[in-house]
Amino acid sequence: MRFHHNLVVATTQALHNIFNDGKYADQAIQKILKKDTRWGSRDRAFIAETTYDIVRYKRLYSAIADVQEPFKPQDLWRLTSVWIILKGHDLPAWEEYYNTPVRRIKGRFDELRKKRVMRESIPNWMDELALNQLEESFWEKELHALNEQANVVLRVNELKTDINTLKEKLVAHDIATDISPEFPNALVLRERANVFSLPEFQDGLFEVQDAGSQKIAPFLQVEPGMRILDACAGAGGKTLHLAALTQNKGQIIATDIYSSKLKELKRRARRAGAHNIETRLIDTTKVIKKLHGKMDRILIDAPCSGLGVLRRNPDAKWKLEPQFLETIQNTQQEILQSYSKVLKSGGKLVYATCSILPSENQDQVKIFLESEIGKEFELEEEKSLFAHLDGFDGFYMARLSKK
Numbered sequence: 001m002r003f004h005h006n007l008v009v010a011t012t013q014a015l016h017n018i019f020n021d022g023k024y025a026d027q028a029i030q031k032i033l034k035k036d037t038r039w040g041s042r043d044r045a046f047i048a049e050t051t052y053d054i055v056r057y058k059r060l061y062s063a064i065a066d067v068q069e070p071f072k073p074q075d076l077w078r079l080t081s082v083w084i085i086l087k088g089h090d091l092p093a094w095e096e097y098y099n100t101p102v103r104r105i106k107g108r109f110d111e112l113r114k115k116r117v118m119r120e121s122i123p124n125w126m127d128e129l130a131l132n133q134l135e136e137s138f139w140e141k142e143l144h145a146l147n148e149q150a151n152v153v154l155r156v157n158e159l160k161t162d163i164n165t166l167k168e169k170l171v172a173h174d175i176a177t178d179i180s181p182e183f184p185n186a187l188v189l190r191e192r193a194n195v196f197s198l199p200e201f202q203d204g205l206f207e208v209q210d211a212g213s214q215k216i217a218p219f220l221q222v223e224p225g226m227r228i229l230d231a232c233a234g235a236g237g238k239t240l241h242l243a244a245l246t247q248n249k250g251q252i253i254a255t256d257i258y259s260s261k262l263k264e265l266k267r268r269a270r271r272a273g274a275h276n277i278e279t280r281l282i283d284t285t286k287v288i289k290k291l292h293g294k295m296d297r298i299l300i301d302a303p304c305s306g307l308g309v310l311r312r313n314p315d316a317k318w319k320l321e322p323q324f325l326e327t328i329q330n331t332q333q334e335i336l337q338s339y340s341k342v343l344k345s346g347g348k349l350v351y352a353t354c355s356i357l358p359s360e361n362q363d364q365v366k367i368f369l370e371s372e373i374g375k376e377f378e379l380e381e382e383k384s385l386f387a388h389l390d391g392f393d394g395f396y397m398a399r400l401s402k403k
């Protein structure tokens with residue numbers, strides 16, 4: 001493989017912004033990619049994939065390279081040298097790589113890979129937390145799968161097109177995709193491509209959404225004409241899916257505590273031709289109280305650790321803190337307790353997370369069902385998706401019905 005100096009420079013800049021300045025990996029990479037319009041798709045893919053890989057394996061690579069945060073410029077070059085060597089390539093003859101101890105790097109890797117926390121590159125506390133809740137061999141397989149690169153998956157917007165028509169349109173752009181019967185609206189790209197620049201994206205024919213995530217809106221069993229609350233709507237990934245499933249009929253109220261996210265949701269809804277969505281900012285408890293007893297369905301896509309989506313957000317391994325887990329679990333229960341009151345009798349609630357930890361999933365549902373408010377509910381069905389079993393991101397969903 002031939003390496004280009006300017007692309008590795010760009011990679012070290014992205015790494016500096018992520019590791020030393022605390023920027024989110026996806027945003028830091030997007031910013032760097034805008035720097036040079038002459039870069040082609042392969043150059044961009046190199047910068048993005050190399051940066052993500054080094055973020056993913058930060059603990060392992062920095063131990064091998066014997067460097068510590070905050071990383072100096074030469075430390076970041078050392079990290080890239082470890083990446084090149086472990087990928088089985090020869091180091092380019094650049095001055096930044098003079099005197100790199102190639103044999104020592106390989107030796108350190110062989111030694112360190114014996115320990116899971118090093119091999120899979122994860123903080124000790126996170127490994128221990130998962131081990132307390134999941135069987136060890138299961139966790140090991142899942143953790144390994146969570147370190148793989150995620151597929152690019154599209155959700156076809158059935159308000160505007162159908163899966164076969166979209167598949168054909170993508171072929172015209174040289175983008176080959178696969179359909180899986182398990183995920184009826186999902187097109188999985190065979191190779192990564194910048195789908196956001198396609199006219200079909202601008203026209204709202206699809207959204208980028210992991211296949212596992214596409215299981216959640218249908219799990220709510222919605223029908224056209226229903227009144228639905230998408231309580232933690234964020235930028236609306238699942239709201240848009242709900243709009244398609246209800247064929248734009250009925251009312252979807254999308255709420256969140258951040259107005260910036262709801263603003264983005266509105267923009268996406270316009271592009272998707274989703275007309276039955278209304279956004280409401282939760283700035284006081286009154287917003288939810290006004291809806292008490294009025295809704296047929298509620299989706300609680302709860303804030304969580306995001307441990308199921310580490311393939312997409314590997315920097316979460318380094319940004320999450322143990323205290324956050326405690327706080328977020330309290331928030332999850334509070335949301336369940338207070339927002340579930342919006343349901344009419346006979347209504348249904350889906351509680352979902354992108355976590356694989358039972359403490360954020362089954363345990364929360366159990367605590368809720370045993371509580372005073374929860375006594376009015378029955379668990380209909382629950383489902384867990386795991387990266388190593390299902391091939392996509394990790395998710396949990398539980399459907400409860402109100403008596």
Ligand SMILES: C[S@@+](CC[C@H](N)C(=O)[O-])C[C@H]1O[C@@H](n2cnc3c(N)ncnc32)[C@H](O)[C@@H]1O
Pocket residue numbers: 231232233234235236237238239255256257258261282301302303304331335354
């Ligand atoms: C998992 S994300 C939602 C993702 C979104 N449903 C989607 O499909 O793109 C969780 C969301 O919950 C929001 N949130 C956090 N605390 C909340 C609260 N108390 N009430 C409502 N939303 C909350 C966060 O701002 C975040 O957007």
